[in-house]
Amino acid sequence: MPRDEIGATPFAVQPQGKLIGAEISQIDLTQPLPDSVFDAVSETFDQYSVVVFRDQDLTGEQRIAFSKRFGPLQINVRSEFNNPRHPEIYTVSNILKDGKPIGSQDAGRYWHSDLCYLEKPTKASMLYAIEVPRREGASLGDTVFASARAAYDDLPQDMKQRLEGLRAVNSYNAMFDRKAAQFGVRPKLNDEAKSKYPKDAIHPVIRTHPNTGEKCIYVCEGYTTQILDIPEAESRELLEFLFAHVTQPKYQYRHSWRKADLLMWDNCAVQHLASFDYAPLHRHMERTTVEGSVPY
Numbered sequence: 415m416p417r418d419e420i421g422a423t424p425f426a427v428q429p430q431g432k433l434i435g436a437e438i439s440q441i442d443l444t445q446p447l448p449d450s451v452f453d454a455v456s457e458t459f460d461q462y463s464v465v466v467f468r469d470q471d472l473t474g475e476q477r478i479a480f481s482k483r484f485g486p487l488q489i490n491v492r493s494e495f496n497n498p499r500h501p502e503i504y505t506v507s508n509i510l511k512d513g514k515p516i517g518s519q520d521a522g523r524y525w526h527s528d529l530c531y532l533e534k535p536t537k538a539s540m541l542y543a544i545e546v547p548r549r550e551g552a553s554l555g556d557t558v559f560a561s562a563r564a565a566y567d568d569l570p571q572d573m574k575q576r577l578e579g580l581r582a583v584n585s586y587n588a589m590f591d592r593k594a595a596q597f598g599v600r601p602k603l604n605d606e607a608k609s610k611y612p613k614d615a616i617h618p619v620i621r622t623h624p625n626t627g628e629k630c631i632y633v634c635e636g637y638t639t640q641i642l643d644i645p646e647a648e649s650r651e652l653l654e655f656l657f658a659h660v661t662q663p664k665y666q667y668r669h670s671w672r673k674a675d676l677l678m679w680d681n682c683a684v685q686h687l688a689s690f691d692y693a694p695l696h697r698h699m700e701r702t703t704v705e706g707s708v709p710y
Protein backbone atom coordinates (compact mmCIF):
# COMPACT_ATOMS: atom_id res chain seq x y z
CA MET A 415 0.00 0.00 0.00
CA PRO A 416 1.39 3.49 -0.79
CA ARG A 417 2.59 5.23 2.34
CA ASP A 418 0.20 8.15 1.94
CA GLU A 419 -2.71 5.72 2.26
CA ILE A 420 -1.21 4.51 5.52
CA GLY A 421 -1.06 8.15 6.56
CA ALA A 422 2.61 7.87 7.46
CA THR A 423 4.32 10.10 4.92
CA PRO A 424 5.39 13.62 5.79
CA PHE A 425 4.44 14.63 2.20
CA ALA A 426 1.71 13.78 -0.32
CA VAL A 427 2.12 11.05 -2.96
CA GLN A 428 -0.01 11.01 -6.09
CA PRO A 429 0.54 7.98 -8.34
CA GLN A 430 0.75 9.02 -12.02
CA GLY A 431 0.92 5.88 -14.10
CA LYS A 432 -0.34 2.32 -13.69
CA LEU A 433 3.04 0.75 -12.97
CA ILE A 434 5.51 3.56 -12.45
CA GLY A 435 5.44 7.29 -11.75
CA ALA A 436 4.28 9.40 -8.80
CA GLU A 437 4.18 13.04 -7.86
CA ILE A 438 5.50 13.99 -4.45
CA SER A 439 4.10 17.27 -3.17
CA GLN A 440 4.05 19.27 0.05
CA ILE A 441 7.79 19.02 0.33
CA ASP A 442 10.43 21.73 0.06
CA LEU A 443 13.71 20.62 -1.46
CA THR A 444 15.44 23.96 -0.88
CA GLN A 445 16.09 22.83 2.70
CA PRO A 446 17.97 19.70 3.78
CA LEU A 447 15.37 17.01 4.53
CA PRO A 448 15.37 15.44 7.99
CA ASP A 449 16.55 11.80 7.82
CA SER A 450 13.05 10.44 8.41
CA VAL A 451 11.63 12.48 5.51
CA PHE A 452 14.53 11.54 3.26
CA ASP A 453 14.01 7.84 4.09
CA ALA A 454 10.34 8.15 3.17
CA VAL A 455 11.28 9.80 -0.16
CA SER A 456 13.69 6.93 -0.85
CA GLU A 457 11.01 4.34 -0.12
CA THR A 458 8.52 6.14 -2.36
CA PHE A 459 11.16 6.28 -5.09
CA ASP A 460 11.81 2.53 -4.79
CA GLN A 461 8.10 1.91 -5.03
CA TYR A 462 7.29 4.10 -8.06
CA SER A 463 10.67 4.20 -9.89
CA VAL A 464 9.92 7.66 -11.36
CA VAL A 465 8.96 10.55 -9.10
CA VAL A 466 8.41 14.23 -9.81
CA PHE A 467 8.64 17.15 -7.43
CA ARG A 468 6.78 20.09 -9.03
CA ASP A 469 7.36 23.82 -8.54
CA GLN A 470 10.76 23.43 -6.95
CA ASP A 471 12.73 26.63 -7.33
CA LEU A 472 16.20 25.15 -6.86
CA THR A 473 19.73 26.38 -7.36
CA GLY A 474 22.38 24.04 -8.73
CA GLU A 475 23.86 23.74 -5.23
CA GLN A 476 20.51 22.72 -3.79
CA ARG A 477 20.02 20.06 -6.46
CA ILE A 478 23.52 18.74 -5.86
CA ALA A 479 22.91 18.62 -2.09
CA PHE A 480 19.64 16.71 -2.53
CA SER A 481 21.10 14.30 -5.12
CA LYS A 482 24.12 13.55 -2.93
CA ARG A 483 21.89 12.17 -0.21
CA PHE A 484 21.37 9.15 -2.50
CA GLY A 485 25.07 8.50 -3.08
CA PRO A 486 28.17 9.87 -4.82
CA LEU A 487 27.55 11.96 -7.93
CA GLN A 488 28.98 11.11 -11.32
CA ILE A 489 30.85 13.49 -13.60
CA ASN A 490 29.77 12.95 -17.20
CA VAL A 491 32.46 11.90 -19.67
CA ARG A 492 31.27 14.53 -22.17
CA SER A 493 32.91 17.20 -20.06
CA GLU A 494 32.22 20.08 -22.48
CA PHE A 495 28.59 20.03 -21.25
CA ASN A 496 29.37 19.87 -17.56
CA ASN A 497 28.66 23.07 -15.68
CA PRO A 498 32.05 24.81 -15.24
CA ARG A 499 31.40 25.69 -11.60
CA HIS A 500 29.63 22.43 -10.73
CA PRO A 501 30.90 19.61 -12.94
CA GLU A 502 28.36 17.23 -11.36
CA ILE A 503 25.69 19.12 -13.32
CA TYR A 504 25.31 18.03 -16.95
CA THR A 505 23.45 20.27 -19.39
CA VAL A 506 20.79 18.81 -21.70
CA SER A 507 19.73 21.59 -24.04
CA ASN A 508 19.21 22.58 -27.66
CA ILE A 509 20.25 26.19 -27.01
CA LEU A 510 23.24 27.50 -28.97
CA LYS A 511 25.46 30.27 -27.64
CA ASP A 512 27.60 32.05 -30.26
CA GLY A 513 26.61 29.24 -32.62
CA LYS A 514 27.86 26.55 -30.27
CA PRO A 515 25.77 24.04 -28.29
CA ILE A 516 25.72 24.64 -24.53
CA GLY A 517 24.49 21.14 -23.75
CA SER A 518 23.82 17.72 -25.16
CA GLN A 519 21.27 18.13 -27.95
CA ASP A 520 20.62 14.46 -28.53
CA ALA A 521 20.39 12.95 -25.03
CA GLY A 522 17.73 10.25 -24.88
CA ARG A 523 17.37 9.68 -28.64
CA TYR A 524 17.20 5.92 -28.08
CA TRP A 525 15.65 3.97 -25.21
CA HIS A 526 18.34 3.60 -22.58
CA SER A 527 19.43 3.42 -18.99
CA ASP A 528 21.83 6.18 -17.93
CA LEU A 529 25.57 5.50 -17.95
CA CYS A 530 25.09 1.72 -18.30
CA TYR A 531 28.41 1.77 -20.21
CA LEU A 532 30.22 2.21 -16.88
CA GLU A 533 31.22 -0.54 -14.47
CA LYS A 534 29.13 1.29 -11.87
CA PRO A 535 26.19 2.74 -13.80
CA THR A 536 23.80 5.41 -12.59
CA LYS A 537 21.41 4.48 -9.80
CA ALA A 538 19.23 7.58 -9.90
CA SER A 539 19.11 10.50 -12.36
CA MET A 540 17.60 13.87 -11.42
CA LEU A 541 16.59 16.10 -14.30
CA TYR A 542 15.56 19.68 -13.58
CA ALA A 543 13.46 21.67 -16.05
CA ILE A 544 14.69 25.22 -16.60
CA GLU A 545 13.00 25.90 -19.94
CA VAL A 546 10.16 23.76 -21.28
CA PRO A 547 8.95 24.27 -24.86
CA ARG A 548 5.24 24.98 -25.21
CA ARG A 549 2.97 25.23 -28.24
CA GLU A 550 -0.73 26.04 -28.21
CA GLY A 551 -0.95 25.70 -24.45
CA ALA A 552 0.67 22.26 -24.30
CA SER A 553 4.19 21.37 -23.25
CA LEU A 554 6.45 19.53 -25.67
CA GLY A 555 9.57 17.42 -25.21
CA ASP A 556 8.02 14.77 -22.96
CA THR A 557 10.21 12.07 -21.49
CA VAL A 558 8.84 8.53 -21.68
CA PHE A 559 9.70 5.79 -19.18
CA ALA A 560 9.15 2.04 -19.39
CA SER A 561 9.15 -0.41 -16.50
CA ALA A 562 11.99 -2.89 -17.04
CA ARG A 563 10.75 -4.70 -13.94
CA ALA A 564 7.17 -5.26 -15.14
CA ALA A 565 8.53 -6.22 -18.56
CA TYR A 566 10.74 -8.85 -16.93
CA ASP A 567 7.85 -10.19 -14.83
CA ASP A 568 5.74 -10.72 -17.95
CA LEU A 569 8.35 -12.77 -19.82
CA PRO A 570 7.38 -16.38 -20.41
CA GLN A 571 9.08 -18.80 -18.02
CA ASP A 572 11.19 -20.43 -20.75
CA MET A 573 12.50 -17.01 -21.84
CA LYS A 574 13.41 -16.17 -18.23
CA GLN A 575 15.37 -19.40 -18.08
CA ARG A 576 17.08 -18.71 -21.38
CA LEU A 577 18.24 -15.29 -20.17
CA GLU A 578 19.41 -16.46 -16.76
CA GLY A 579 23.15 -15.89 -16.33
CA LEU A 580 23.63 -14.19 -19.73
CA ARG A 581 25.80 -11.08 -19.92
CA ALA A 582 25.87 -8.30 -22.49
CA VAL A 583 28.18 -5.58 -23.78
CA ASN A 584 27.14 -1.95 -23.20
CA SER A 585 29.06 0.49 -25.34
CA TYR A 586 29.46 4.26 -25.10
CA ASN A 587 31.43 4.42 -28.35
CA ALA A 588 28.87 2.41 -30.32
CA MET A 589 26.16 4.83 -29.15
CA PHE A 590 28.34 7.84 -30.02
CA ASP A 591 29.05 6.60 -33.57
CA ARG A 592 25.42 5.81 -34.17
CA LYS A 593 24.20 9.21 -33.02
CA ALA A 594 26.94 11.00 -34.97
CA ALA A 595 25.85 9.23 -38.16
CA GLN A 596 22.12 9.58 -37.58
CA PHE A 597 21.62 13.08 -36.14
CA GLY A 598 24.73 15.02 -37.12
CA VAL A 599 25.06 17.00 -33.90
CA ARG A 600 28.09 15.03 -32.69
CA PRO A 601 31.52 15.01 -34.27
CA LYS A 602 32.81 11.80 -35.83
CA LEU A 603 35.51 10.56 -33.46
CA ASN A 604 38.92 9.29 -34.44
CA ASP A 605 40.55 6.44 -32.50
CA GLU A 606 42.44 8.77 -30.21
CA ALA A 607 39.28 10.66 -29.22
CA LYS A 608 37.48 7.34 -28.71
CA SER A 609 40.18 6.05 -26.42
CA LYS A 610 39.37 8.90 -24.02
CA TYR A 611 35.81 7.70 -23.60
CA PRO A 612 34.89 4.72 -21.40
CA LYS A 613 35.61 1.20 -22.56
CA ASP A 614 32.61 -1.08 -23.00
CA ALA A 615 31.06 -2.52 -19.83
CA ILE A 616 29.74 -6.03 -19.40
CA HIS A 617 26.57 -6.39 -17.32
CA PRO A 618 23.97 -9.08 -16.72
CA VAL A 619 21.09 -9.12 -19.21
CA ILE A 620 18.74 -9.49 -16.25
CA ARG A 621 19.80 -7.66 -13.11
CA THR A 622 18.50 -7.68 -9.57
CA HIS A 623 17.43 -4.38 -8.05
CA PRO A 624 19.77 -3.72 -5.12
CA ASN A 625 17.01 -2.27 -2.90
CA THR A 626 13.86 -4.17 -3.85
CA GLY A 627 15.39 -7.49 -4.93
CA GLU A 628 13.21 -7.47 -8.06
CA LYS A 629 14.57 -8.60 -11.40
CA CYS A 630 14.75 -6.12 -14.28
CA ILE A 631 15.69 -6.31 -17.95
CA TYR A 632 19.03 -4.52 -18.26
CA VAL A 633 19.74 -4.42 -21.98
CA CYS A 634 18.75 -1.30 -23.90
CA GLU A 635 18.56 -0.20 -27.49
CA GLY A 636 20.81 2.79 -26.87
CA TYR A 637 23.91 1.04 -25.59
CA THR A 638 23.70 -2.77 -25.65
CA THR A 639 25.51 -4.19 -28.65
CA GLN A 640 25.84 -7.91 -27.99
CA ILE A 641 25.00 -10.78 -25.67
CA LEU A 642 28.14 -12.75 -24.91
CA ASP A 643 28.84 -16.47 -25.36
CA ILE A 644 26.00 -17.18 -27.78
CA PRO A 645 26.03 -17.04 -31.60
CA GLU A 646 25.89 -13.52 -33.05
CA ALA A 647 22.58 -14.18 -34.84
CA GLU A 648 20.97 -15.43 -31.64
CA SER A 649 22.29 -12.41 -29.74
CA ARG A 650 20.78 -10.07 -32.33
CA GLU A 651 17.44 -11.87 -32.27
CA LEU A 652 17.25 -11.88 -28.46
CA LEU A 653 18.23 -8.21 -28.20
CA GLU A 654 15.67 -7.18 -30.79
CA PHE A 655 13.00 -9.12 -28.95
CA LEU A 656 13.93 -7.59 -25.58
CA PHE A 657 14.17 -4.01 -26.90
CA ALA A 658 10.69 -4.29 -28.42
CA HIS A 659 9.28 -6.06 -25.38
CA VAL A 660 10.44 -3.62 -22.71
CA THR A 661 9.33 -0.49 -24.59
CA GLN A 662 5.71 -1.53 -25.15
CA PRO A 663 3.16 1.20 -24.32
CA LYS A 664 1.63 -0.92 -21.54
CA TYR A 665 4.83 -0.55 -19.50
CA GLN A 666 5.14 3.20 -20.03
CA TYR A 667 4.67 6.41 -18.10
CA ARG A 668 4.93 9.62 -20.12
CA HIS A 669 6.12 12.68 -18.26
CA SER A 670 4.77 15.99 -19.46
CA TRP A 671 7.14 18.66 -18.19
CA ARG A 672 6.53 21.91 -16.40
CA LYS A 673 9.21 24.45 -15.63
CA ALA A 674 10.72 23.83 -12.15
CA ASP A 675 9.98 20.08 -12.19
CA LEU A 676 12.64 17.96 -10.58
CA LEU A 677 12.14 14.49 -12.03
CA MET A 678 13.99 11.52 -10.66
CA TRP A 679 14.18 8.02 -12.12
CA ASP A 680 15.59 4.65 -11.20
CA ASN A 681 17.91 3.39 -13.95
CA CYS A 682 17.62 -0.24 -12.89
CA ALA A 683 13.82 -0.35 -12.76
CA VAL A 684 13.10 1.79 -15.84
CA GLN A 685 14.45 2.76 -19.25
CA HIS A 686 13.71 6.14 -20.81
CA LEU A 687 13.41 8.03 -24.10
CA ALA A 688 13.21 11.74 -24.93
CA SER A 689 10.75 13.22 -27.45
CA PHE A 690 12.08 15.56 -30.14
CA ASP A 691 8.91 17.35 -31.19
CA TYR A 692 9.76 20.95 -30.25
CA ALA A 693 12.44 22.42 -32.56
CA PRO A 694 12.97 25.32 -33.12
CA LEU A 695 11.64 26.03 -29.60
CA HIS A 696 14.10 25.89 -26.74
CA ARG A 697 14.32 23.14 -24.16
CA HIS A 698 16.85 23.47 -21.37
CA MET A 699 17.42 20.99 -18.54
CA GLU A 700 20.14 20.19 -16.04
CA ARG A 701 20.90 16.73 -14.71
CA THR A 702 22.72 15.15 -11.82
CA THR A 703 23.39 11.41 -11.70
CA VAL A 704 24.02 9.25 -8.64
CA GLU A 705 26.45 6.38 -8.92
CA GLY A 706 25.06 2.93 -8.20
CA SER A 707 26.64 -0.42 -7.43
CA VAL A 708 28.05 -2.96 -9.89
CA PRO A 709 24.99 -4.70 -11.43
CA TYR A 710 24.40 -8.36 -10.46
Ligand code: OGA
Nearest residue numbers: 506521522556557688701
Ligand atom coordinates in the same frame (compact mmCIF):
# COMPACT_ATOMS: atom_id res chain seq x y z
C1 OGA B 1 18.87 12.20 -19.68
C2 OGA B 1 17.93 11.93 -20.77
C3 OGA B 1 15.85 12.70 -21.63
C4 OGA B 1 15.16 13.99 -21.89
O1 OGA B 1 19.03 13.38 -19.33
O2 OGA B 1 19.43 11.24 -19.16
O3 OGA B 1 17.90 10.84 -21.30
O4 OGA B 1 13.95 13.94 -22.08
N1 OGA B 1 17.09 12.92 -21.03
O5 OGA B 1 15.83 15.03 -21.92
Ligand code: MN
Nearest residue numbers: 522527528686
Ligand atom coordinates in the same frame (compact mmCIF):
# COMPACT_ATOMS: atom_id res chain seq x y z
MN1 MN C 1 19.19 9.45 -20.11
